[in-house]
Amino acid sequence: MVLNVITLPLTLKLRAIQENDNVKLSLGNPSYTPLKTFLKKDALDFHTNDIAKTYVLIEPVEVSQKVWGYVTLMSSEIHLNGHQKPEESPSSVKYDVLPAVKIARLAVDQKLQRKGYGKGLVEFCVSLVMNKITPHIGCRYIVVDAKQESVNFYTHLGFELLTTQNNQEEAISLLFFDIHRYKAVLDAT
Ligand SMILES: CC(C)(COP(=O)(O)OP(=O)(O)OC[C@H]1O[C@@H](n2cnc3c(N)ncnc32)[C@H](O)[C@@H]1OP(=O)(O)O)[C@@H](O)C(=O)NCCC(=O)NCCS
Secondary structure (H helix, E strand, C coil): CCCCCCCCCCCCCCEEEECCEEEECCCCHHHHEEEEEEEEHHHHHHHCCCCCCCEECCCCCCCCCCEEEEEEEEEEECCHHHHEEEEHHHHHHHCCCCEEEEEEEEEEHHCCCCCHHHHHHHHHHHCCCCCCCHCCCCEEEEEEEEEEHHHHHHCCCCCECCCCHHHHHHEEEEEEEEHHHHHHHHCCC
16 A cells, blocks of 8 residues: 655655565664664564554655655553643543554655655654544544654644653653644634
């Protein structure tokens, strides 16, 4: 199955990871090695066994099956602060945790960074959750644990920082994207 991404630039396509994919990503900074290792060692196993689903950016003519970027998704939850809970849903205030999908991994090969592929991958996640999950299963948010270097990338795309003091001081910050609010904005336009 080839999945459609809303605004992927250039000519790469996005599809589920497959057995013979060439999963050697180049990410530069050694702090990103876990992202490379996950793709090489665990992504296919997790995908096949329904732990976390991985979608890869690949050239349209699959001669080399070279992966240029990927995103991995799994089910999750979020513990929001009172003032960040959904205002229009008074009943939800009773719950400490609310349902979410997590962007567990996201990376674009350094040769293709800053060309819109990362944004395309996030838009794919939003579209998947909004169109395939929320009509059938309660899921209000997309969440991500982001390194400080990528926090601005996510806030630029509409994610909000969870406002606890700890969260802002940690090396990894939790951000969330409110699918319901995004849908309301789309409906109003
Ligand atoms: C973070 C990453 C996925 C972004 O992918 P990308 O393809 O380079 O980003 P895009 O080109 O789609 O950028 C989309 C927008 O975000 C902006 N942006 C990209 N990276 C950014 C950053 N680190 N900080 C602030 N803004 C950023 C771009 O300027 C662009 O803005 P525009 O739409 O106004 O032009 C990529 O840089 C990467 O793989 N980094 C290494 C691994 C990593 O950090 N993964 C995230 C772990 S949580």
